[in-house]
Amino acid sequence: MSEPTDDFELAGVPDAFQRLWTPHRLAYIKGGQAQFNKGQEDCPFCLAPGRSDEESLIAFRGELCFVVLNLYPYNPGHLLVCPYRHVPDYTDLTIEETAEFAALSQRGMKVLRKVAKPSGFNLGMNQGVTGGAGVAGHLHQHIVPRWGGDGNFLPIIAQTKAITQTLGDVREQVAQAWTEQLD
Numbered sequence: 001m002s003e004p005t006d007d008f009e010l011a012g013v014p015d016a017f018q019r020l021w022t023p024h025r026l027a028y029i030k031g032g033q034a035q036f037n038k039g040q041e042d043c044p045f046c047l048a049p050g051r052s053d054e055e056s057l058i059a060f061r062g063e064l065c066f067v068v069l070n071l072y073p074y075n076p077g078h079l080l081v082c083p084y085r086h087v088p089d090y091t092d093l094t095i096e097e098t099a100e101f102a103a104l105s106q107r108g109m110k111v112l113r114k115v116a117k118p119s120g121f122n123l124g125m126n127q128g129v130t131g132g133a134g135v136a137g138h139l140h141q142h143i144v145p146r147w148g149g150d151g152n153f154l155p156i157i158a159q160t161k162a163i164t165q166t167l168g169d170v171r172e173q174v175a176q177a178w179t180e181q182l183d
Contacts, residue, residue, distance in 0.1 A: 030044075033116055040086040043070075045138040049084060059174040067178075069171050070142070072134075075150055076165045077116045077174065079108045079143040084173045088137050089127055095117055101141065107178070108143045114180075115173045118145035 030045055038047050048056035048068055059071040059079065060084060070078040079103045081096050122144040126132035 002143065004140045040137070043086055043138050043151060045080075045082045045134065045135060046086050048082075053175065054171070057171045059111075060104065060178045061169055062100050062104055064094075064097045065104050067104055070168055070173070071167070073167070074122075074142075074144050075118075077111070077112050077118070077145045077170055079174070081105050081108060081141045081143065083139060086138050088139060090125060090139060092139065099169065105141055105143060108174075111174055111177045112143065112145045116145050118147055120146040121155075122146060 008116075033114070045068070046098075048058060053059075053061070056068055057071065059069060060067040065081060065083045068078050068080050068082060070161060081101055082118070082179060083093060085092075085097070087093065091097075101125065106121065112118060112121070121140065125141045127136075129136045
């Protein structure tokens with residue numbers, strides 16, 4: 001009697017588990033937060049505006065701040081609002097930067113409501129390494145769309161998050177909707 005095989009005709013015993021392949025997270029897992037707590041010359045939020053929107057996953061460029069997709073999203077459509085200036089703390093923003101930062105956060109929620117129809121959001125800023133900031137040297141606000149049941153067992157038990165769309169597809173949808181009249 002021979003071993004069962006899969007579509008690739010490799011030996012193995014089929015089981016009831018689905019496999020989620022997330023190789024894009026390996027660089028983050030191997031390097032951890034320390035890889036992002038360097039100086040301005042290594043800061044992903046300082047480097048992003050110097051590349052194309054598609055390459056950097058930028059959804060919108062404002063005058064003082066920009067909106068980018070999170071490379072390691074908690075949910076599909078997870079956006080980050082960042083000032084162009086490399087500042088670590090919310091209190092470091094000028095009044096003008098604060099106003100645009102807030103306006104882009106509101107606009108991001110409206111855009112996500114249109115393209116992804118979430119039933120809620122998590123908004124927040126982690127300040128400093130101790131506060132949980134993955135990139136502590138450059139202020140950024142998270143806009144995480146939420147749906148009922150999106151907090152299933154996978155992140156808790158398997159430390160795995162299922163993301164249903166590619167980052168490129170999400171960026172394209174968000175960038176397109178950003179320019180449309182939403183009010």
